[in-house]
Amino acid sequence: MYDTVKYALDLDGEIVGLEARSGNVVSVIPMSLNNSDYAEIMRQVEAGELTIQDADTPE
Amino acid sequence: MSELNVDTIKKADGTGNLSVPAETGTVVTTASPSLGRRNALINGDMTICQRGGEGSSATFGSTNTYHIDRWLGREDTDGALASNHSTEAPDGFRYSQKVTVTTADASLGAAQKAYFSQRIEGTNFAQFAFGTAGAKTVTLSFYVRSSVTGTFSGSLTNQANNRAYVFEYAISSADTWERKEVTITGDTSGTWATTSSTWSELYFDLGVGSNFEGTAGSWVAAQDFGSSGSTKLINTLNATWYITGVQLEVGSVATPFEHRSYGEELALCQRYYYRISGRRILATGHMFAADQFYGNIFFPVEMRDVITLSWADSSNYYRCYSGSSTLYSSGLSGTQSNYNGGCSTGFYISFGGSLTRGDGAWIQIMDDDAWVDFSAEL
Numbered sequence: 001m002y003d004t005v006k007y008a009l010d011l012d013g014e015i016v017g018l019e020a021r022s023g024n025v026v027s028v029i030p031m032s033l034n035n036s037d038y039a040e041i042m043r044q045v046e047a048g049e050l051t052i053q054d055a056d057t058p059e
Numbered sequence: 060m061s062e063l064n065v066d067t068i069k070k071a072d073g074t075g076n077l078s079v080p081a082e083t084g085t086v087v088t089t090a091s092p093s094l095g096r097r098n099a100l101i102n103g104d105m106t107i108c109q110r111g112g113e114g115s116s117a118t119f120g121s122t123n124t125y126h127i128d129r130w131l132g133r134e135d136t137d138g139a140l141a142s143n144h145s146t147e148a149p150d151g152f153r154y155s156q157k158v159t160v161t162t163a164d165a166s167l168g169a170a171q172k173a174y175f176s177q178r179i180e181g182t183n184f185a186q187f188a189f190g191t192a193g194a195k196t197v198t199l200s201f202y203v204r205s206s207v208t209g210t211f212s213g214s215l216t217n218q219a220n221n222r223a224y225v226f227e228y229a230i231s232s233a234d235t236w237e238r239k240e241v242t243i244t245g246d247t248s249g250t251w252a253t254t255s256s257t258w259s260e261l262y263f264d265l266g267v268g269s270n271f272e273g274t275a276g277s278w279v280a281a282q283d284f285g286s287s288g289s290t291k292l293i294n295t296l297n298a299t300w301y302i303t304g305v306q307l308e309v310g311s312v313a314t315p316f317e318h319r320s321y322g323e324e325l326a327l328c329q330r331y332y333y334r335i336s337g338r339r340i341l342a343t344g345h346m347f348a349a350d351q352f353y354g355n356i357f358f359p360v361e362m363r364d365v366i367t368l369s370w371a372d373s374s375n376y377y378r379c380y381s382g383s384s385t386l387y388s389s390g391l392s393g394t395q396s397n398y399n400g401g402c403s404t405g406f407y408i409s410f411g412g413s414l415t416r417g418d419g420a421w422i423q424i425m426d427d428d429a430w431v432d433f434s435a436e437l
Contacts, residue, residue, distance in 0.1 A: 001122055008393050017394065027369040028393045030400075034256040034364040036436050040122060 002027075005041060006053035015055060098317045099183050100261070101327045102129040103201075103305040105154040108144040109325075109334045110432075113154075117142045119173065125436060127156050128328035134173040136266055138164030138293045148303055149202045149236040151316075155303035158265060163296035173266040173293050174213075174284050175302070178437040180363065181252030184259045186309065187245060189217070194245025199261070200313035201305040203228070204236045207298045209290030212275060213263040215243060215307075220282035222249035227275045227286050238304070240313040246278050255363055258437040261307060265300065266293030329360045331437070336430035341377070341422040342406070349413040352379050352420050353395075356433070357403045363435040365400040368393075376429040379410060381420035386410040391431065404433065 001022065008019040008028055018029040018041060029037045044050035107128040108115060117126035118141055119134035126132065126142045134140045139162035148155045158175060187195050199215070208230050216223040224246065228239040252259045264285025273283030285291075292300050304316040319327075335341060335356075344354020370376075372390035379386045391408050398405035408422065424431070 001120065010393060010395055019393070021372075024372050025369055026372045026390050027367050028391075029367045030365040030394070032365050035367060036123070037367045037434065 002041075002050075004053065005050060007055040009055050018052060019055075095317070097308040097314060098306045099179055099186070099197075100129075100177055100305055100307050101331075102127065102324060103303075104152055104316065104318065104324075105130070105144065105156045105303045106321060107325055107328045108154075109328065109332060111144060113144060114146065115144050119158075123436075125332070128332060130156060130175060130177050131436075132158070132175050134265070134293070136164040136167055136171040136173050136293055138162045138173070138266070140173060140265065140293065145301060147204075147301055149238075151318075152202070152303050155202075155301040158292065158300045160293055160296055160298045163294060163298075164266065165294050167266055167268045167291065167293070169268040169270045171266075171268040172271055172284060173291075174262045174264055176260050176262040177305075178258040178260050179252070179307070180437060181254045181257040181259070184251065185253040187251075189246045189251035189259070190249050192247055194247045195309050196245050196311050197243050197307055197309055198311055198313045199226070199241040199243065199305070199307050200239065200316070201302055202236050202238050203230065203300070203302050204234060205230050205292065205298065205300045206233055207290060207292060207295050207300075208233050210286075210288075211264065211292075212286035212289035213261070214273075214284050216260050216262065216282070216284070217246075217249050217251050218258050218260070219250060221280050222246055222251070222278060223273060223281055223283040224278050225273045225275045225283050225286045227289060230290075234299075236301075242311045242313075244278075248278065249280070261305075263302065264289065264291070266291040326360050329358065330363050330435070332432065332434050333358055333362070334430055334432040335424065337424065337427050339424050341424050341431060343419070343421040346381055346414050346416050346418050346420050347407065349416045350410050351392075352381075352408045352410070352422060353405065354407075354420070354422060355398070355403050355405050356431075358433065361402050362400065362433065363437070365435070366394075366404055367434045368399075368404065368406060368431070369434065370431045371429050373426070373429070376424065376426050377408065378423045378425050379408065379414070379420055380423065381414045381418045384414055386412045386414060387425075400435075 002020040010016040119132040121135040143157040145157035226241040272287040342354035347353035375387040395405035
């Protein structure tokens with residue numbers, strides 16, 4: 001279970017995945033349903049248990 | 060040439076046997092295993108524990124929680140379970156998985172569940188031919204001990220959780236290792252995993268509610284993880300349950316546990332999870348920009364699919380060397396999606412300082428408690 005989940009950007013500023021935080025652990029999760037972490041997040045989103053936040057604005 | 064037609068040959072005292080299973084016609088002996096690569100499970104002897112290391116502890120979570128490689132725990136009851144990589148083990152084994160009830164739930168809700176399981180990748184499960192007319196009989200065997208006696212249960216299910224075979228096993232003596240064998244007729248119905256992105260799952264019921272309970276001994280079209288009326292470990296505070304030597308193989312005979320070498324088992328686990336921890340070199344690369352390192356990490360084996368990159372994030376955990384200068388970071392910044400998966404991943408780190416763009420650089424993990432991991436778990 002993650003504390004926060006937001007979209008993650010790559011070096012070109014494109015959304016390439018999700019950034020999830022749980023305590024002092026940070027995860028970058030690819031947006032592929034073959035990835036079980038992403039599949040679980042999508043299950044929680046569809047169940048109304050989680051909202052994915054916008055990506056941080058590039059500096 | 061004479062021919063001897065028998066089903067089983069036994070020793071004079073009735074122990075041991077040499078059997079000819081009807082479904083394969085292959086001679087199998089419980090005394091001298093000669094049919095290598097029988098076990099469809101990985102890390103059945105609980106040897107590999109990359110996340111925490113030998114003797115480490117963790118807690119079952121309300122979502123799939125990995126501690127010992129390939130095995131996951133899940134618990135969403137009103138109780139709590141601790142997971143330990145234990146050196147308590149039967150003869151011939153070094154480790155077991157220990158589960159301890161740290162908070163009991165004596166009255167499980169219908170939709171609550173606590174279990175220990177392994178997801179078996181479809182590419183490894185396909186040999187069983189489940190879901191076809193040629194579905195093979197399989198046999199599960201394992202060593203188990205518990206402070207609680209009674210009839211425990213588990214199940215083998217497909218990914219869609221609409222096919223399940225519930226099994227039971229008895230623990231007759233408290234705190235004593237016992238070996239259990241369960242033969243399961245192949246399932247000719249349902250859709251079963253055959254690819255790298257699909258799985259089947261073997262469950263050990265530690266406390267599931269009535270929504271997930273069925274009757275043992277036959278295939279049903281239901282999401283069943285255990286049997287109704289079976290012993291639920293989580294009912295009893297401080298109860299312990301250990302398991303090791305878990306094997307799932309084709310045939311109706313439980314052969315001795317197939318011990319693979321440490322390196323071989325580790326490589327099998329690393330297809331799903333790989334961790335770099337402690338004071339080590341993480342990667343080499345270059346300064347993509349004055350404040351941005353870009354590099355690649357190559358995995359020891361090809362991973363199952365695209366990976367989740369995770370790291371312990373804390374001040375000065377990671378250091379970038381470039382030329383004669385260094386920069387520190389609390390963590391990594393992200394992956395390059397076009398280069399994620401297979402045998403490597405590209406990643407980058409943004410720093411608060413400035414080095415020379417285009418220069419070569421390398422990243423070092425700077426703390427014993429720091430780690431970076433790569434997960435392609437099912």
